Amino acid sequence: MTDKIKTQAKRKTIKSQYKQSSCIIKNDNPVTFKEYLAGLVAQLTSQDMPNEDLSYIFETCGREVAISLIEHCGGSQISIPSSAFKELEKRYIRESYAKAPSRTTILRLVKELKTTDKLIAEVLKCPDENGCTQLKLLDALE
Secondary structure, X not given: OOHHHHHHHHHHHHHHHHHHHOOEXXXXXXXXXXXXXXXXXXXXXXXXXXXXXXXXXXXXXXHHHHHHHHHHHOXXXXXXXXXXXXXXXXXXXXXXXXXOOOHHHHHHHHHHHOOOHHHHHHHHHOOOOOOOOOOOHHHHHO
């Protein structure tokens, strides 16, 4: 054999060994890492997560959410504000009060949102997205 043929034979052997080492053979069919991982997903626990944050997400939001974050957001830093729905809450206050402008509505909102009537009043005094204010609030609070 010539050196060229020996080199080609070595390359084929190395490629074959690499393919076998980079996947698992199952019933003479190679399994990729992604397929291997998909088979293990059902057996994963929060301890299998790479850090405490993902373990917490796994425990509170579920396996699928944690796996999805790893697959789609790997390498990202995500910050979740504690008051993520503040603007929606303000809109809810304005809409509720607009439907029934009364002291009773304000008291219901205070109880439901676990806040104070002063904070409800501040929301209603501030303009909403359309630039409107709830001026009738002053009448309802008196």
